[in-house]
Amino acid sequence: MEEVKEHPYAMQCDAAKPLIVDTFKFTYDLDFLNPQADELTTPPLAMPRLPHEVIFAIGGWSGGTSKGCMETYDTRFNAEDPAGQRAYHGTAVLGFKIFSIGGSDGVEDFNTCRVFDAVKKKWNEIAPMHCRRCYVSVSELIGMIYAIGGYDGHNRLNTAKRYNPKTNQWSIIPPMNMQRSDASACTLNGRIYATGGFNGQECLDSAEFYDPINNA
Numbered sequence: 001m002e003e004v005k006e007h008p009y010a011m012q013c014d015a016a017k018p019l020i021v022d023t024f025k026f027t028y029d030l031d032f033l034n035p036q037a038d039e040l041t042t043p044p045l046a047m048p049r050l051p052h053e054v055i056f057a058i059g060g061w062s063g064g065t066s067k068g069c070m071e072t073y074d075t076r077f078n079a080e081d082p083a084g085q086r087a088y089h090g091t092a093v094l095g096f097k098i099f100s101i102g103g104s105d106g107v108e109d110f111n112t113c114r115v116f117d118a119v120k121k122k123w124n125e126i127a128p129m130h131c132r133r134c135y136v137s138v139s140e141l142i143g144m145i146y147a148i149g150g151y152d153g154h155n156r157l158n159t160a161k162r163y164n165p166k167t168n169q170w171s172i173i174p175p176m177n178m179q180r181s182d183a184s185a186c187t188l189n190g191r192i193y194a195t196g197g198f199n200g201q202e203c204l205d206s207a208e209f210y211d212p213i214n215n216a
Contacts, residue, residue: 001027054118058100059086066106070116081123083114090138090185092145094165099126101147101163102133109134109153113163127168129161137185139192141212146173148194148210149180156181156200160210174216177208 001024010016026046057071059081066087069080081100089103089110100114109132116123129147136150145163147170149156156179161170176194183197183204195207210216 056098056116056118058091058098058116059089059103061087061106066104079116079121079123081114081116083112083123083125086110086114088134088136090133090136090147090150092138092140094140094143094145097165099138099145099163101138101145102129102136102150104134109151126165127163127170129170130172131157131159133157135181135198137180137183137194137197139185139187141187141190141192144212146185146192146210148185148192149176149183149197151181155179156198162212173210173212176210178204178206180204 004010005020005024010020023046055073059067059069061067066085068083068085085105086100086103087106090101092099092101096118098116098118100116102113103110111129111132113126113128114123115126132152133147133150134153137148139146139148143165145165146160147163148160149158151157158176158179160173160175162173163170179199180194180197181199184195186193186195190213191209191211193207193209197204
């Protein structure tokens with residue numbers, strides 16, 4: 001407080017003086033707030049400068065090539081994946097971590113998986129899947145990540161895997177009834193639904209679900 005009050009930038013800027021006065025008043029009230037008093041109202045000056053919710057756009061395809069960049073709606077944030085470019089992957093969020101599953105760089109399809117820690121702003125490798133999955137459908141349910149269907153570079157897949165972040169291991173779950181890549185996946189009432197997609201010959205209008213309690 002003493003450094004800012006006496007700093008030349010503050011002393012010579014008339015626009016800054018009201019802000020400094022308001023800041024001193026707020027910090028003084030905060031320090032001497034009576035525990036029995038009403039709650040202290042936080043002025044706009046002291047509100048958090050970053051939003052509570054952040055939307056991430058990771059990788060993708062643009063200009064004839066896959067991208068490894070990450071963007072958010074907050075333009076002050078940028079954290080490119082050092083592992084390189086990745087498109088047509090699936091993503092899931094657990095806490096403050098964003099998981100990037102499978103995908104392709106336009107030449108090679110991946111079985112590798114990456115995780116981005118939004119607090120530490122760091123990328124790390126996690127256990128790879130047992131097979132390559134591009135155009136994979138991904139969803140999260142009860143702390144587990146599910147990778148459903150996709151394309152291994154040769155065939156559309158009906159197989160599915162479940163990732164346990166506590167053990168860093170993938171395990172096999174029963175396959176879907178149909179081969180699906182590019183399907184939409186979501187969770188509802190404790191089940192995972194795979195909707196639509198492409199089987200290699202035609203676009204699908206069917207849907208199916210997986211119940212982890214019954215493992216079917």
